[in-house]
Amino acid sequence: MTLTKNKACGGAVISAKRQCHISSSYFLLEGSGKISDKYCMINKAGTYPRELTENFKRQLKKQNDNITGCLKFFCALLIAFAVVTSWVSSPSHAADITAKAAVVINNADDTMLYGKNPDLKLPPASTTKLTTAMVALDILGPDEVIIVSKKAALTGSVPPHLAVGESISVRDLLRLALIRSINGAAVALAEAVAGTEEAFVPLMNEKVQSINALDTKFINASGLPGKGQHTTARDLTKIMKKALSYPLIADIIRTQTTELDVKGKTVVINNTNNLLLTDAGHLGGKTGYTRAARHCFVGASEKEDGTLIIALLGDASRYRLWTDAGKLLARDFQEGTVIIDSVEKSPTAKRHKAVHRKRAKRSRTKSL
Secondary structure: OOEEOOOOHHHOEEOOOOEEEEOOEEEEOOOOOEOOHHHHHHHHHOOOOHHHHHHHHHHHHHHHHHHHHHHHHHHHHHHHHHHHHHHHHOOOOHHHOOOOEEEEEEOOOOOEEEEEOOOOOEOOHHHHHHHHHHHHHHHOOOOOEEEOOHHHHHOOOOOOOOOOOOEEEHHHHHHHHHOOOOHHHHHHHHHHHHOOHHHHHHHHHHHHHHOOOOOOEOOOOOOOOOOOOEEOHHHHHHHHHHHOOOHHHHHHHOOOEEEEEEOOEEEEEEOOOOHHHHOOOEEEEEEEEEOOOEEEEEEEEEEOOEEEEEEEEEEOOHHHHHHHHHHHHOOOOOOOEEEOOOOOOOOOOOOOOOOOOOOOOOOOOOOO
16 A cells, blocks of 8 residues: 555555555545554555455455446346337337228329238228219219209218209219218219119229229219128228329318208208318318228328328227328338238128017118
């Protein structure tokens, strides 16, 4: 130990470096100033008693244990920070999308950015009306006037209801069908094109086949439920993309509110598409609902990196539908994710025996 000695051994003080050499190791001594007479006499004699050596060994072990503990604690903090940061900054998992099927595509090159059961066949509900509108405009002019038939007037729907014999333009029927989702308007358009709704349906199926929506099949013009009618989320994005190429359809589906003359009265109709109010870049879309299909939507929005087209089928509620839509448009997902967690039911699946009731009520399911 390097010491500066004064007359009294107890007055010896530690040098500036304050180091003690024991067994070729250096230890930093805690504190400063004077050291004890005992240590001073030891250094005068040039010997290191066992108790002093053991004391420094204990101090060394204690320091090593402290350093090791600190390093372990610091490493644990780093790991915890990395995990939390990754969780906070990473996109939401597919489980956050509650719809049975969902797809996001880049409109520029048709790349699928996200898919959940993209090819699962499900009921289309009123998203069907986009195809009805396209086929109608392929044949009819927007200003042509149509006489509403009894079938069109009596087709179940939300208000406003059409009247038998009422004269209404193709443009206004398209507004009723695409903004307010009036089923009778879709039937009236179908009858104007092909004479009957049944004769119109093959034209719809030819249309979707021509745009490579090969997993879609329609049985009516409105989207009301029926056996054999289905689409997929992937096909819906193709239908939406094609619909946007029709200027009148593109203009109508981005309209929030409009006034129309129905039964000689001016009525205000509001769009069922909530994204027109919440998404500044929204280009429009089409909602759908039946008890069989649940809540559905297909739409497009302009974003900084291009136009996105989204499709959702089979959501449990409108709240969840708009929540899912918001996540997809915000790209709140890992790009390239494709989730398959549901498959079509086998046609050979066991069927339950029908329960016959005394009074059978007519279905009041409406396609929205």
